Amino acid sequence: MKVLLLGASGRIGRRIASELLDRGHAVTGVSRGGTVEEIDDPAFTSLAGDATDADALTKLLAGHDAVASALGPSGEESPDALVAMMTAVVEAMRRASVDRLVWTGGAGILRVGPETRLVDSEEFPEEWKPVARAAVEAYDVLEAAEDLRWTYLAPAALIEPGERTGEYRTATGELVADEEGDSRISMEDFAVAFVDELESGEGVHAKLGVGY
Numbered sequence: 001m002k003v004l005l006l007g008a009s010g011r012i013g014r015r016i017a018s019e020l021l022d023r024g025h026a027v028t029g030v031s032r033g034g035t036v037e038e039i040d041d042p043a044f045t046s047l048a049g050d051a052t053d054a055d056a057l058t059k060l061l062a063g064h065d066a067v068a069s070a071l072g073p074s075g076e077e078s079p080d081a082l083v084a085m086m087t088a089v090v091e092a093m094r095r096a097s098v099d100r101l102v103w104t105g106g107a108g109i110l111r112v113g114p115e116t117r118l119v120d121s122e123e124f125p126e127e128w129k130p131v132a133r134a135a136v137e138a139y140d141v142l143e144a145a146e147d148l149r150w151t152y153l154a155p156a157a158l159i160e161p162g163e164r165t166g167e168y169r170t171a172t173g174e175l176v177a178d179e180e181g182d183s184r185i186s187m188e189d190f191a192v193a194f195v196d197e198l199e200s201g202e203g204v205h206a207k208l209g210v211g212y
């Protein structure tokens, strides 16, 4: 597959790039900075582009089979940038006639009880609420795009750099936690789950939690 990877320079994006390249896919990595450190592979091309600009994305999409996103608003930026990015990506995919998208989402949207999302639970940290609410709004844009074959892949509550074990579990719409209630995943194993989903298409039109 030839994959346009948005947010390729980010912490999760770099690991998704490595996982895609290790499995023989060709990757065009996009970020505003246009460079991705640590990746040196003939099947990898790094380009500068703004993911809130639908015109620019439409041009970048030419010749690609699928879009992978690990976009996130940078520290200084308003979390609402996430909604602008989702809107532009959906629009550009329609214009470029590319219909497969796997999006790295936020755990806040996932259910932790019959009626409760993580973002609405008492234990959800106050400082993460603005970005989690923006992620929910961005998800609403995605959910309305029924013409695209999208999958929203949301990590466990805690996602950190770690080991690639190849092990993970997914749950539709739910936070994945272990028997002690710990919800975690390494960024490397999240990347494994991400590329498995991109390749299989089993979770089209689903939001999936990923954890151990």
Ligand SMILES: NC(=O)c1ccc[n+]([C@@H]2O[C@H](COP(=O)([O-])OP(=O)(O)OC[C@H]3O[C@@H](n4cnc5c(N)ncnc54)[C@H](OP(=O)(O)O)[C@@H]3O)[C@@H](O)[C@H]2O)c1
Residues within 6 Å of the ligand: 006, 007, 008, 009, 010, 011, 012, 013, 030, 031, 032, 033, 034, 049, 050, 051, 052, 070, 071, 072, 073, 074, 085, 104, 105, 106, 107, 108, 135, 154, 155, 156, 157, 158, 159
């Ligand atoms: N537990 C959880 O739910 C959880 C935890 C962590 C992350 N996440 C999700 O995963 C996403 C990625 O996380 P991360 O830690 O890997 O983020 P990160 O390291 O901040 O990476 C964000 C990436 O997005 C790119 N980017 C930002 N704005 C852009 C724009 N306008 N145009 C093009 N590229 C842009 C950045 O590159 P430039 O700055 O060079 O443009 C960078 O490559 C987050 O947004 C969040 O949704 C979820």
